[in-house]
Structures are given as C-alpha cells and as structure tokens.
Amino acid sequence: MSYTVRARGIRKAFGGKQVLDGVDLAVPANSVFALLGPNGAGKTTLIRILATLTRPDSGTATVNAHDLHSDPRGVRRSISLAGQYAAVDQILTGRENLVMMGRLLRLSRQAARHRADELLEDFGLADAADTRVKAYSGGMRRRLDLAVSMVVRPPLLFLDEPTTGLDPRSRQQLWCVVKGLADAGVTVLLTTQYLEEADRLASTVAVLHHGRIVAEGTPAELKSRADGASLDDVFFALTESDADANADFSFRGAIR
Amino acid sequence: MTYAATDVATSSSLTDIPIDISVMIVRGMRRSLRDPEAFITALMLPVILMLLFVYVFGGAFAAEGGGRYAQYVVPGLIVLCAGQGAGTTAVAIATDMSSGIVDRFRSMPIASSSVLAGHIVASLARNLLATALVIGAGLAVGWRPSAGPAQWIAAAGLIVAFIFAMSWLATAVGLLAGSPEAANSATFAIWFLPYLSTAFVPAGTMTRVLRPIAANQPFTPIIEALRGLWMGHTSTGASTGHEALLAVIYCVAIAGLSAVAASYLFRHRAAA
Numbered sequence: 001m002s003y004t005v006r007a008r009g010i011r012k013a014f015g016g017k018q019v020l021d022g023v024d025l026a027v028p029a030n031s032v033f034a035l036l037g038p039n040g041a042g043k044t045t046l047i048r049i050l051a052t053l054t055r056p057d058s059g060t061a062t063v064n065a066h067d068l069h070s071d072p073r074g075v076r077r078s079i080s081l082a083g084q085y086a087a088v089d090q091i092l093t094g095r096e097n098l099v100m101m102g103r104l105l106r107l108s109r110q111a112a113r114h115r116a117d118e119l120l121e122d123f124g125l126a127d128a129a130d131t132r133v134k135a136y137s138g139g140m141r142r143r144l145d146l147a148v149s150m151v152v153r154p155p156l157l158f159l160d161e162p163t164t165g166l167d168p169r170s171r172q173q174l175w176c177v178v179k180g181l182a183d184a185g186v187t188v189l190l191t192t193q194y195l196e197e198a199d200r201l202a203s204t205v206a207v208l209h210h211g212r213i214v215a216e217g218t219p220a221e222l223k224s225r226a227d228g229a230s231l232d233d234v235f236f237a238l239t240e241s242d243a244d245a246n247a248d249f250s251f252r253g254a255i256r
Numbered sequence: 257m258t259y260a261a262t263d264v265a266t267s268s269s270l271t272d273i274p275i276d277i278s279v280m281i282v283r284g285m286r287r288s289l290r291d292p293e294a295f296i297t298a299l300m301l302p303v304i305l306m307l308l309f310v311y312v313f314g315g316a317f318a319a320e321g322g323g324r325y326a327q328y329v330v331p332g333l334i335v336l337c338a339g340q341g342a343g344t345t346a347v348a349i350a351t352d353m354s355s356g357i358v359d360r361f362r363s364m365p366i367a368s369s370s371v372l373a374g375h376i377v378a379s380l381a382r383n384l385l386a387t388a389l390v391i392g393a394g395l396a397v398g399w400r401p402s403a404g405p406a407q408w409i410a411a412a413g414l415i416v417a418f419i420f421a422m423s424w425l426a427t428a429v430g431l432l433a434g435s436p437e438a439a440n441s442a443t444f445a446i447w448f449l450p451y452l453s454t455a456f457v458p459a460g461t462m463t464r465v466l467r468p469i470a471a472n473q474p475f476t477p478i479i480e481a482l483r484g485l486w487m488g489h490t491s492t493g494a495s496t497g498h499e500a501l502l503a504v505i506y507c508v509a510i511a512g513l514s515a516v517a518a519s520y521l522f523r524h525r526a527a528a
Contacts (some may be wrong), residue, residue: 001297019481048359051359051362052362052363053359053362053364076363076364077365079363080363081359081360081363086354087355087357087359087360088357089283089287089357090355091286091287091290091291092283092287096286098278103275103279104275104276104279104363104364104366105359106272106275109324118329127370132290148360169454235359
C-alpha cells in the first residue's frame with residue numbers, strides 16, 4: 001500500500017507541556033483519514049507540523065514522498081490546508097480570494113478567473129461571488145475555504161476541524177463536499193472532535209489522546225473492540241482518565 | 257461537482273517571486289481601500305492637524321523668523337502623520353497574523369516574505385498620499401517654501417526613505433505585538449515621539465531637561481533636513497547637509513534593523 005503521509009516519533013512541547021509525545025502516523029493514499037480527539041489532544045499541532053508551519057522537537061515525516069525537514073517546499077507543493085480558522089481574506093470578496101490563490105499557484109490571470117468561476121459554481125457560492133467574505137455565514141466561509149484549497153487540486157488536503165461551530169445543515173453540506181473531494185481522488189487528513197464525523201467520512205480513524213495515538217483502525221474495527229457499541233463508547237473508554245476527568249466531562253457536554 | 261479541473265502547480269522558481277509580490281501588493285491596496293474608517297481618518301488627519309496647528313496653536317507659537325506658523329510646522333506634521341500611519345500598518349499586520357490566512361500563505365509554495373512586501377507597499381502608498389495632503393494643506397494655508405527643483409527632489413527622496421523606514425518599523429512592531437490591540441498601543445511611541453522633537457517648536461524653547469532630547473532624537477534630523485531643504489535654514493542651527501546625512505543614516509539603520517527583525521519574526525512567530 002502506498003502512503004501519502006508517513007510520520008515517525010513526532011514530539012513537540014510548548015512551554016514544558018508535552019503536546020505530542022511520539023506520534024506515528026501512516027495515511028494511505030486516496031483515503032480519508034480522521035484524527036479524532038478531544039480539545040487539547042494535539043490534533044492541530046500535528047497538522048501544523050505536517051503542513052510545515054511548526055517545527056517538531058524530534059521525529060521525521062514524509063508528505064507525498066517529500067521529507068518534511070529537507071524538502072519543505074516539496075511538501076508545500078503537495079498540500080492544501082483548510083478548516084476551523086477559515087483561512088480566507090475577510091476583506092476581499094469570494095471571487096477575489098479564489099483569483100488571488102490561483103495567481104499565487106501560477107495560474108495565468110485568465111485561468112485563475114476561469115477556475116474561480118468553476119469553483120464558485122461547484123461550492124454553491126455563485127450568488128455571493130462578489131460579496132465580501134465578512135458578510136458570509138459560517139457555512140459559506142468554510143465552503144469558500146475549501147474551494148480556495150481546491151484552486152489547484154492538491155494530492156493531500158488537511159482539514160482541521162472542518163465543521164466545528166457549524167449548524168447541522170451546514171455540517172451536512174460540508175460533509176457532502178468532503179466526500180466529493182475524496183471521490184475525486186484527494187487524500188484527506190481531517191481532525192475532528194465529533195465521532196459522528198469520523199464515522200461518516202473516514203476509512204481509517206486514529207484516536208489521539210495526551211499526545212499519543214491510543215487506537216487506530218476502521219470505524220468498524222474500533223467499534224468491535226467495544227463489543228459492537230458505538231464509536232462514542234470506544235472513544236470515552238480510551239480517553240477517560242482521572243487526570244482529565246473534568247476536561248472529558250466538558251467535552252462530553254459539548255458534543256451531546 | 258468537478259473538482260479535478262486543474263492539476264498540481266508546477267514548481268515555482270525565483271523568477272516567480274515578482275508575481276507573488278504583485279499579488280500581495282494588490283491585496284494590500286484593496287484592503288487599505290476597503291477600510292473606509294481608517295482610510296478617511298488617514299486622509300482627514302493631515303488637513304485637520306494643519307488647520308489646528310496653524311489657526312489654533314499657531315498664533316501662540318512665536319514662529320522662527322517671524323513668519324506665520326505654517327512656515328515652520330509642515331515637516332513636523334509630515335512626521336506626525338507618518339507616525340499615525342505606522343500605527344495603521346502595525347495594526348494591519350497584527351490583524352493579518354492573527355487570522356488564518358497567513359498560515360495558508362505560509363503553507364503554500366510561494367515566497368512567503370511577499371506577504372510583508374504587500375503590507376510595506378500598501379503602507380508606502382497610504383503614507384505618501386497623507387504626506388501629499390499635508391503639503392497641499394500647507395500650501396493652501398500660506399506655506400511658501402523657497403526650495404528650488406533640486407531641493408524638492410531631495411526632500412521627496414528623504415520623505416520616501418523615511419516612510420519606507422517607518423513602514424518596516426511598523427511591520428516589525430505589528431509582528432512583535434501579536435494582537436491588533438497590542439500593536440495599537442505599541443505604536444504609541446512612534447506617534448508621540450515627534451512632539452518631543454523640533455516638529456512644533458524649536459528645541460531652544462523647551463525646558464533644560466527636554467532640550468537635549470529634542471535636539472538629538474531620531475525624528476529631529478528628518479524634520480530639520482526637510483525644513484532646511486524647503487525653507488533654507490534649520491531650527492537647530494546645524495547645516496541642512498549635516499541634518500540630511502544624519503536623517504539618511506537613521507532611515508537606513510531603522511529600515512535595515514526592522515526588516516531583519518520583521519523577517520525573523522514572520523518566519524518564527526507562528527511557530528509558537
């Protein structure tokens with residue numbers, strides 16, 4: 001099997017707190033891989049490391065066969081980053097955002113405009129094309145964020161908590177979009193704190209807890225571990241500990 | 257849906273950096289024009305300050321050489337407005353850094369320093385416009401410089417160098433501050449310092465304690481060099497050439513140090 005991401009022993013501490021404590025990861029090509037974990041588990045840090053935004057304290061990784069340390073530019077050519085903190089320019093319009101990214105990715109002016117029109121159509125934003133992003137709803141902003149990630153189709157898409165803070169309807173829409181991307185052959189590494197999201201979208205789920213991968217498998221495999229119970233039960237069994245009973249409690253509250 | 261229309265970007269090379277920079281400049285200009293509040297403030301400020309200083313305070317200030325206060329204050333107002341402009345730039349950078357889009361740029365195969373270039377050019381454009389307004393307002397209220405074409409060209413060069421240095425300084429401050437609010441307070445020094453220079457009154461009229469500060473702080477040579485070029489004499493008694501040389505040294509030092517600091521901060525700040 002070929003892997004789009006291979007990571008070994010990734011460690012990272014911030015101010016004495018060990019956020020990632022030796023993470024090994026293998027994301028198969030053309031799959032949707034979900035990194036599941038509560039707030040503060042280190043999901044975003046791991047994504048930032050793999051996207052060349054943060055340097056790990058130790059550990060190695062390749063992304064699309066480019067080494068993180070020796071060929072960060074190769075990594076950047078292979079990835080697109082989207083998610084939680086919708087990374088679009090709020091002061092520009094949706095169309096301007098898309099054309100800008102097209103130009104930065106070396107499309108000609110005309111090709112960038114053409115691609116922007118296509119994506120606005122595909123992501124249901126044609127009517128809001130010339131509205132400033134500031135006036136977009138949360139769901140529209142995330143869709144634009146994803147569209148921007150797809151200006152040039154990357155081999156690997158990082159989706160950091162793509163539906164956190166969205167209403168159920170927008171979440172459904174976004175799930176459809178992600179499924180469409182996966183069908184088009186994009187490898188997706190997504191982080192989520194929603195079990196349902198991992199269950200719906202991912203072919204492989206890894207549970208990240210206290211900076212380590214504590215379980216990994218298909219949603220079905222993980223469920224069978226807990227005698228056919230829901231993925232929730234597996235998750236809570238894996239991530240519950242005395243040290244962070246409070247954190248888990250609030251996390252439970254947040255997803256119910 | 258058709259996602260697959262376009263394939264992976266071909267590798268970008270050094271020759272593509274001008275594209276990155278021009279895209280970022282367009283972005284910076286658009287952002288400037290679309291913040292009407294800041295933009296109108298920036299445009300009104302020079303005019304309001306000119307009227308305030310010439311018609312409200314001007315009568316009480318015994319302007320050097322006995323002329324109207326407008327003959328004295330123009331260079332000072334240019335520096336004051338540039339300080340204000342630096343605040344806008346620092347806040348713009350800090351706002352940008354605290355939004356996700358800079359992370360996206362940094363995760364792309366582009367010259368990420370072009371993000372800073374976009375801000376610098378937008379800052380230059382805003383501040384040169386403000387400077388032009390100060391000069392226009394000055395001429396409207398009776399400022400009559402004696403400078404010939406050569407002095408005007410030298411003054412223009414000095415202004416560009418000064419605003420360039422201020423823009424880099426503001427960029428470094430904005431990156432260091434981390435949040436727009438912190439950036440706003442951090443630029444306090446930049447817009448307050450001109451008051452403790454020869455911008456509005458000659459150093460000789462200040463108390464004994466302030467005199468050496470006003471005579472030797474970095475804004476004074478720039479103000480005095482402009483004053484010397486335009487009016488033929490400085491308020492410090494030093495020659496125009498001496499003040500201009502000092503001004504250029506200050507501009508180069510501030511721009512150089514700030515640019516190094518800003519590039520370092522830009523590469524490392526988001527790593528935390």
